[in-house]
Amino acid sequence: MTTQRFAFKKGWSQVPRNKTEEIRLRIMDALGLQTRNTFYIRLRGKIEPKVSEAEKIENIFREYGITEVWGE
Secondary structure, rough: OOOHHHHHHHOOOOOOOOHHHHHHHHHHHHHHOOOHHHHHHHHHHOOOOOHHHHHHHHHHHHHHHOOOEEEO
């Protein structure tokens, strides 16, 4: 199975440059991630998110006007 399905790179590519750290920290906090490495593993879709995690990610992006989140 490809990891494209679980990656949120599509949404991440739409994040304004001055908001990347803010959004990364919010996602890390929402998912309980401790390191940047675990964030980037999730970003690339190496780990399938739980439904609740996917909803949290989508909600954070939605607050910044980003609605197309999933994919490469």
